[in-house]
Amino acid sequence: MKKNSLDKEVLLSRFSRLNLRMDGEELTEQETALYDRQIRVWGANAQRRLTKSHILVSGIKGTVAEFCKNIVLAGVGSVTLMDDSLVNEEALNANFLIPPDENAYRGKTVAEICCDSLKDFNPMVLVSVEKGDLSARSTEFFEKFDVVVIGYGSLATKKAVNEKCRKLSKRVAFYTVDCRDSCGEIFVDLQDYKYTKKKLEEKVECELNFPSFQEAVSVPWKPIPRRTAKLYFAMRVIEVFEENEGRKHGECSLLDLPTVLEIKKKLCEANTVSESHVPDSLLERLITGTIEFPPACAIVGGILAQEVIKAVSGKGEPLKNFFYYDAQDGKGVMENISNSFTS
Amino acid sequence: MDQQQQQSAIQGAKVLMVGAGGIGCELLKTLALSGFHDIHIIDMDTIEVSNLNRQFLFRRSHVGQSKAKVARDAVLRFRPHINIRSYHANVKNPEFDVDFFKQFDVVLNGLDNLDARRHVNRLCLAADVPLVESGTTGFLGQVTVHVKGKTECYECQTKPTPKTYPVCTITSTPTKFVHCIVWAKELLFAKLFGDKNQDNDLNVRANKAASSSKETEDVFERADDEDIEQYGRKIYDHVFGYNIEAALSNEETWKNRRRPRPIYSKDVLPESLTQKNGSTQNCSATDGDDSTTVSAMPLLGLKNPQELWGLTQNSLVFIEALKLFFAKRKKEIGHLTFDKDDQLAVEFVTAAANIRAESFGIPLHSLFEAKGIAGNIVHAVATTNAIVAGLIVIEAIKVLKKDADKYRMTYCLEHPSRKMLLMPVEPFEPNPSCYVCSKTPLVLEINTQKSKLRDLVDKIVKAKLGMNLPLIMHGASLLYEVGDDLDDIMVANYNANLEKSLSELPSPVINGSILTVEDLQQELSCKINVKHREEFDEEKEPEGMVLSGWTQSPATNGESASTSNNESAVDVTESSSGPEIASKKRKLSETQPENHKRETENVESEDDDDLVEIENPMTVSKKKRVA
Numbered sequence: 001m002k003k004n005s006l007d008k009e010v011l012l013s014r015f016s017r018l019n020l021r022m023d024g025e026e027l028t029e030q031e032t033a034l035y036d037r038q039i040r041v042w043g044a045n046a047q048r049r050l051t052k053s054h055i056l057v058s059g060i061k062g063t064v065a066e067f068c069k070n071i072v073l074a075g076v077g078s079v080t081l082m083d084d085s086l087v088n089e090e091a092l093n094a095n096f097l098i099p100p101d102e103n104a105y106r107g108k109t110v111a112e113i114c115c116d117s118l119k120d121f122n123p124m125v126l127v128s129v130e131k132g133d134l135s136a137r138s139t140e141f142f143e144k145f146d147v148v149v150i151g152y153g154s155l156a157t158k159k160a161v162n163e164k165c166r167k168l169s170k171r172v173a174f175y176t177v178d179c180r181d182s183c184g185e186i187f188v189d190l191q192d193y194k195y196t197k198k199k200l201e202e203k204v205e206c207e208l209n210f211p212s213f214q215e216a217v218s219v220p221w222k223p224i225p226r227r228t229a230k231l232y233f234a235m236r237v238i239e240v241f242e243e244n245e246g247r248k249h250g251e252c253s254l255l256d257l258p259t260v261l262e263i264k265k266k267l268c269e270a271n272t273v274s275e276s277h278v279p280d281s282l283l284e285r286l287i288t289g290t291i292e293f294p295p296a297c298a299i300v301g302g303i304l305a306q307e308v309i310k311a312v313s314g315k316g317e318p319l320k321n322f323f324y325y326d327a328q329d330g331k332g333v334m335e336n337i338s339n340s341f342t343s
Numbered sequence: 344m345d346q347q348q349q350q351s352a353i354q355g356a357k358v359l360m361v362g363a364g365g366i367g368c369e370l371l372k373t374l375a376l377s378g379f380h381d382i383h384i385i386d387m388d389t390i391e392v393s394n395l396n397r398q399f400l401f402r403r404s405h406v407g408q409s410k411a412k413v414a415r416d417a418v419l420r421f422r423p424h425i426n427i428r429s430y431h432a433n434v435k436n437p438e439f440d441v442d443f444f445k446q447f448d449v450v451l452n453g454l455d456n457l458d459a460r461r462h463v464n465r466l467c468l469a470a471d472v473p474l475v476e477s478g479t480t481g482f483l484g485q486v487t488v489h490v491k492g493k494t495e496c497y498e499c500q501t502k503p504t505p506k507t508y509p510v511c512t513i514t515s516t517p518t519k520f521v522h523c524i525v526w527a528k529e530l531l532f533a534k535l536f537g538d539k540n541q542d543n544d545l546n547v548r549a550n551k552a553a554s555s556s557k558e559t560e561d562v563f564e565r566a567d568d569e570d571i572e573q574y575g576r577k578i579y580d581h582v583f584g585y586n587i588e589a590a591l592s593n594e595e596t597w598k599n600r601r602r603p604r605p606i607y608s609k610d611v612l613p614e615s616l617t618q619k620n621g622s623t624q625n626c627s628a629t630d631g632d633d634s635t636t637v638s639a640m641p642l643l644g645l646k647n648p649q650e651l652w653g654l655t656q657n658s659l660v661f662i663e664a665l666k667l668f669f670a671k672r673k674k675e676i677g678h679l680t681f682d683k684d685d686q687l688a689v690e691f692v693t694a695a696a697n698i699r700a701e702s703f704g705i706p707l708h709s710l711f712e713a714k715g716i717a718g719n720i721v722h723a724v725a726t727t728n729a730i731v732a733g734l735i736v737i738e739a740i741k742v743l744k745k746d747a748d749k750y751r752m753t754y755c756l757e758h759p760s761r762k763m764l765l766m767p768v769e770p771f772e773p774n775p776s777c778y779v780c781s782k783t784p785l786v787l788e789i790n791t792q793k794s795k796l797r798d799l800v801d802k803i804v805k806a807k808l809g810m811n812l813p814l815i816m817h818g819a820s821l822l823y824e825v826g827d828d829l830d831d832i833m834v835a836n837y838n839a840n841l842e843k844s845l846s847e848l849p850s851p852v853i854n855g856s857i858l859t860v861e862d863l864q865q866e867l868s869c870k871i872n873v874k875h876r877e878e879f880d881e882e883k884e885p886e887g888m889v890l891s892g893w894t895q896s897p898a899t900n901g902e903s904a905s906t907s908n909n910e911s912a913v914d915v916t917e918s919s920s921g922p923e924i925a926s927k928k929r930k931l932s933e934t935q936p937e938n939h940k941r942e943t944e945n946v947e948s949e950d951d952d953d954l955v956e957i958e959n960p961m962t963v964s965k966k967k968r969v970a
Contacts, residue, residue, distance in 0.1 A: 036393045040722030041481040073725045096421050294376035298733030302726040330751045332765025
């Protein structure tokens with residue numbers, strides 16, 4: 001099922017990588033030259049771990065296209081793309097991986113087109129396409145990967161895949177990302193995660209425990225601190241709306257606002273918080289701004305890639321567990337949301 | 344509707360990008376995707392392999408080609424109908440004058456050096472065109488907005504200039520590895536392989552009355568038939584053995600300092616290396632190899648640039664590299680300057696620096712590390728550049744819409760500060776003491792009898808003031824200027840002036856004199872009040888002159904006007920032309936406590952009214968610093 005690239009350069013570099021992996025696991029001369037500037041940032045060990053990592057990405061729009069570009073440049077081992085939607089004019093917006101040549105993309109899926117473009121950025125990375133429905137995959141399917149990223153997924157898919165990842169004995173890092181209008185949300189689940197970080201010239205061993213996706217989106221609203229990003233709540237409202245109405249990401253308009261506000265009202269009541277907890281104006285933005293804003297894609301895609309790189313390399317404090325960006329106030333904030341508020 | 348207003352502002356905009364590298368590639372892509380369709384881009388560089396980890400518009404096959412041109416071609420592939428004009432040129436060229444800048448609605452910088460940034464800042468001020476500045480180093484990044492009259496200009500807060508070291512530290516008393524690198528690169532490498540006519544301080548010692556310089560100068564001359572290895576060992580012994588012993592003979596120097604130990608090749612290396620790994624004539628590199636592939640490491644079985652070599656290995660590399668220069672690259676000797684992409688040069692400088700470090704008890708470094716220091720390499724990743732590019736476009740759009748209230752300086756942090764990884768801060772008002780945008784005079788303390796005009800021009804006017812084509816006047820008297828239209832007599836006159844001390848100039852510059860210094864291209868003019876001073880501390884004031892007049896930027900925040908210590912550790916990117924990498928990985932909150940406090944006030948007022956429905960959250964913040 002995986003497309004095997006017959007590019008000579010890829011084969012050669014993979015061969016040399018394989019040989020050296022068995023020896024002292026040194027980076028090849030080619031890798032050292034290409035990755036020089038980033039090795040100076042995160043070190044050779046981290047780079048080695050990156051080149052052995054396998055990333056699964058589903059749902060490719062602007063932000064995820066940016067993310068893929070970043071991790072391919074960083075030199076991960078492989079990227080497996082899942083997106084069976086056909087290329088159309090809307091897909092061209094904010095996704096620079098799709099050349100605007102109808103002859104080139106007609107009949108092809110978004111994943112297929114993006115795959116070709118991404119390979120170009122770094123022949124040393126194996127980029128391939130996986131067809132089919134992500135939520136229908138067995139638990140074993142996910143074992144092949146070190147990282148799973150779901151872009152613009154439905155509530156059901158996000159929950160199901162996260163559960164499967166958590167069932168595996170191997171730790172699979174799980175991320176979701178969603179961008180609407182000029183906002184973005186990233187969710188991170190690294191389960192029980194050990195990492196090293198620098199503290200006053202010394203390296204310190206740390207551990208974090210991440211809540212599952214299910215837990216993180218079901219946290220009662222009342223105990224959550226007042227200053228938490230409004231986007232957290234707004235996104236939960238949108239999630240419920242899309243699930244109830246059977247809509248895909250972005251399949252909404254101003255006409256849906258009354259329905260959305262109704263859902264918000266119910267959620268606020270159920271959580272015994274005032275309706276002002278979720279600004280109407282924000283919800284309106286999220287359902288009318290269906291086209292992604294390219295600068296926000298670059299920002300959120302960049303942050304997501306940094307997180308994945310950190311998780312794979314085991315170096316640096318990871319984001320826990322939500323990240324929100326809103327171009328309107330210009331802030332990029334981390335929110336730690338779990339059931340610990342209730343205790 | 345806001346969206347439509349935004350779209351029309353974007354579509355009508357003519358944008359100038361300066362820099363098509365790490366930030367530039369990401370920026371051009373994001374601008375194109377965002378609907379910009381009239382973009383000009385200037386970059387003087389060509390593409391290198393080390394760019395490819397992040398400058399994603401370039402491919403291996405593009406190495407050697409113009410960055411601006413290739414970036415343009417790559418973006419046109421996914422946005423064929425936009426207008427991109429590329430210039431493979433230095434932005435400091437006279438063709439990019441004020442009239443050139445005036446045609447743009449906004450200028451976006453993606454530069455990697457302070458010099459060019461200051462130059463563009465001045466032109467934007469002269470042309471009255473808003474400037475969005477940016478920089479990245481590793482995971483840190485920032486985007487700042489500069490609008491004449493409304494916000495600070497780029498130079499309102501002093502930026503750290505590249506670090507320089509006192510000559511004596513380099514030649515006689517190194518204490519850090521970087522001192523050894525500078526010695527190896529600027530002195531030894533230059534002496535052996537560089538321009539022979541250049542002054543070189545290699546044999547300068549604290550005790551200047553030492554043995555005749557003629558004798559020691561001859562050491563570096565190599566007779567045509569002199570065995571290369573013997574020559575190499577002779578040089579080795581001279582710089583690491585003899586010179587050190589000579590330095591040790593001056594007791595004063597070492598009273599409170601650790602004494603270096605002399606190192607001689609016979610104590611470190613076997614008598615002859617030729618038998619060990621085959622003579623250079625038999626080495627695997629053929630004569631047909633171009634100079635870039637000749638390398639000492641493989642001949643010595645050294646594969647890993649991150650490995651730490653001991654004294655013996657460094658010495659072997661030293662001799663071998665020197666041998667290879669003479670055996671394979673003889674033609675270049677006498678014309679070489681250090682280039683970080685010249686593998687053999689890097690090997691030589693690493694080895695030389697390490698042996699010197701060993702001598703002075705300074706920890707040794709790997710080739711990888713040494714190369715970074717010697718080459719002023721800025722460590723860089725794609726993600727930070729992508730984030731910064733997104734932020735630049737967002738500010739550019741605000742500028743085009745003239746949404747002054749919304750202008751922000753945004754900082755990308757490695758560790759969250761009060762939950763923020765991306766921290767927006769309101770810009771400051773212009774600094775009334777800024778000599779660039781507010782015409783305040785500067786003060787120069789200098790020995791007017793000893794310092795020459797040349798020193799003033801090089802160290803102050805060009806280096807510190809960042810003027811490219813300066814003009815210096817004292818009252819009505821023109822002391823110095825540069826230009827194409829000068830006749831020979833004038834040029835001779837100015838050259839003569841350069842060699843005179845200030846007090847000896849035709850119009851004597853003494854204590855109390857006021858100089859006018861101008862750069863016509865930058866349309867910058869400033870006054871310098873000269874103060875005579877006899878003595879300068881060799882260690883703290885190595886240049887023998889002190890320029891002052893940057894007062895701290897007033898920290899006005901509505902009512903609370905506290906004077907803050909606005910150190911610009913904020914400027915996180917600087918691949919300095921000096922020896923030290925100026926990457927300061929300090930958190931914003933650590934270095935700008937005053938700013939931080941003010942920021943808190945801003946942020947809290949926005950979040951305060953959680954329980955009340957806010958129509959537009961953006962109208963809440965009232966503590967503006969920008970009118």
